[in-house]
Amino acid sequence: MTTIQTTPADVFTLASWLAGDFSNWEQAIENPPFFAHIRVCIRPLPVIPSTEPPEGVWLYSEQSYDFELNHPYRTAILNIVSRGDHLEIVNYKLKEAENYFGASRQPERLQELTPEQLEKLCGCTMLVHRTENNTFKGAIEPGKQCCVVRKGKSTYLVNEFEVGEHFFSSLDRGHDPETDERVWGSVAGPFEFTKKTSFATEVRSHEVSSV
Amino acid sequence: MTTIQTTPADVFTLASWLAGDFSNWEQAIENPPFFAHIRVCIRPLPVIPSTEPPEGVWLYSEQSYDFELNHPYRTAILNIVSRGDHLEIVNYKLKEAENYFGASRQPERLQELTPEQLEKLCGCTMLVHRTENNTFKGAIEPGKQCCVVRKGKSTYLVNEFEVGEHFFSSLDRGHDPETDERVWGSVAGPFEFTKKTSFATEVRSHEVSSV
Numbered sequence: 001m002t003t004i005q006t007t008p009a010d011v012f013t014l015a016s017w018l019a020g021d022f023s024n025w026e027q028a029i030e031n032p033p034f035f036a037h038i039r040v041c042i043r044p045l046p047v048i049p050s051t052e053p054p055e056g057v058w059l060y061s062e063q064s065y066d067f068e069l070n071h072p073y074r075t076a077i078l079n080i081v082s083r084g085d086h087l088e089i090v091n092y093k094l095k096e097a098e099n100y101f102g103a104s105r106q107p108e109r110l111q112e113l114t115p116e117q118l119e120k121l122c123g124c125t126m127l128v129h130r131t132e133n134n135t136f137k138g139a140i141e142p143g144k145q146c147c148v149v150r151k152g153k154s155t156y157l158v159n160e161f162e163v164g165e166h167f168f169s170s171l172d173r174g175h176d177p178e179t180d181e182r183v184w185g186s187v188a189g190p191f192e193f194t195k196k197t198s199f200a201t202e203v204r205s206h207e208v209s210s211v
Numbered sequence: 212m213t214t215i216q217t218t219p220a221d222v223f224t225l226a227s228w229l230a231g232d233f234s235n236w237e238q239a240i241e242n243p244p245f246f247a248h249i250r251v252c253i254r255p256l257p258v259i260p261s262t263e264p265p266e267g268v269w270l271y272s273e274q275s276y277d278f279e280l281n282h283p284y285r286t287a288i289l290n291i292v293s294r295g296d297h298l299e300i301v302n303y304k305l306k307e308a309e310n311y312f313g314a315s316r317q318p319e320r321l322q323e324l325t326p327e328q329l330e331k332l333c334g335c336t337m338l339v340h341r342t343e344n345n346t347f348k349g350a351i352e353p354g355k356q357c358c359v360v361r362k363g364k365s366t367y368l369v370n371e372f373e374v375g376e377h378f379f380s381s382l383d384r385g386h387d388p389e390t391d392e393r394v395w396g397s398v399a400g401p402f403e404f405t406k407k408t409s410f411a412t413e414v415r416s417h418e419v420s421s422v
Contacts, residue, residue: 028276032247032275032285033249033276033284037276065239074243188397
């Protein structure tokens with residue numbers, strides 16, 4: 001597929017498409033028992049962390065099993081920025097993530113967030129382009145540096161995703177740093193999420209950089 | 212692992228261990244997001260279908276996502292019989308399966324079952340031995356004849372399972388009949404179920420054959 005250069009305004013478009021409460025319910029029902037019913041809730045931060053200069057759009061993301069919405073198995077702070085011909089989604093973890101569990105659906109709790117609570121995940125930035133199908137496609141930066149430990153075993157993350165206005169799909173896999181063999185991940189294919197609720201109106205567009 | 216010959220009395224033991232309401236909740240929580248939360252409920256039939264001669268123990272099995280207990284994605288009638296040095300679990304489907312959805316937890320509804328409603332699934336019988344760890348291990352009979360259609364594609368089922376007094380594990384995979392390649396199934400390993408409720412006291416032992 002041909003990739004298309006992004007513009008600084010695409011930061012806002014991508015953030016608006018990602019801002020929502022997503023579910024893969026249709027996929028779970030069509031493929032029993034091989035896909036868990038997962039929810040991904042991505043909420044624009046109501047207050048932008050005071051980076052210098054303030055740049056891009058900031059989002060809080062929670063992934064959880066549908067039966068445990070208030071105990072997400074993965075949370076992240078995402079900063080979408082424009083970098084020349086492409087976008088980047090910079091990944092941060094929260095130092096005290098448990099304090100924010102459930103906040104993707106209670107966004108007022110995110111007002112307390114300060115930059116000191118964030119820790120950048122080096123090697124885990126997503127590089128994003130537009131496609132000719134009016135979607136964005138992204139993948140983790142090269143270098144095998146985004147380390148994920150599962151069951152005591154260190155792996156590096158390989159991720160691919162595609163985002164449209166009303167959906168996104170995502171495939172995560174962990175590989176052995178020495179042999180490059182796949183250690184964990186879905187063989188049944190990517191998770192396919194559809195947006196059930198949009199939070200696009202909450203995206204703070206005035207913070208979008210024009211680098 | 213060494214396999215051990217079974218005795219006719221093992222029909223009752225295997226049936227008693229299988230009769231229960233199982234969940235893989237622990238597995239789902241430990242491996243997000245790669246295992247759906249699944250429930251398997253296996254209920255002894257309150258009335259034995261009038262086969263001639265009446266033989267073995269009969270069970271009704273439902274598998275479902277935990278969030279859809281009354282809409283199981285797979286149901287079966289299982290007949291456990293003794294065959295010389297091993298046991299067999301003969302698989303039947305219900306011709307009007309929807310009429311019994313939810314009956315694994317409402318066993319009085321199973322009293323209406325007649326042999327005319329059952330259809331044997333040829334090629335899908337499980338062959339079962341004892342192991343030295345006080346479990347039973349089984350696998351589908353050889354021959355690649357247990358056909359499963361997923362998304363319009365015909366595959367043959369390969370299944371392995373192990374049953375203990377309080378757990379069972381199960382690995383299902385579909386393979387291409389021509390190339391033998393795996394088409395679907397879990398790469399993350401078998402489903403691991405633990406018994407949450409036992410229905411062992413409902414097993415009708417007097418029907419156990421002594422062939």
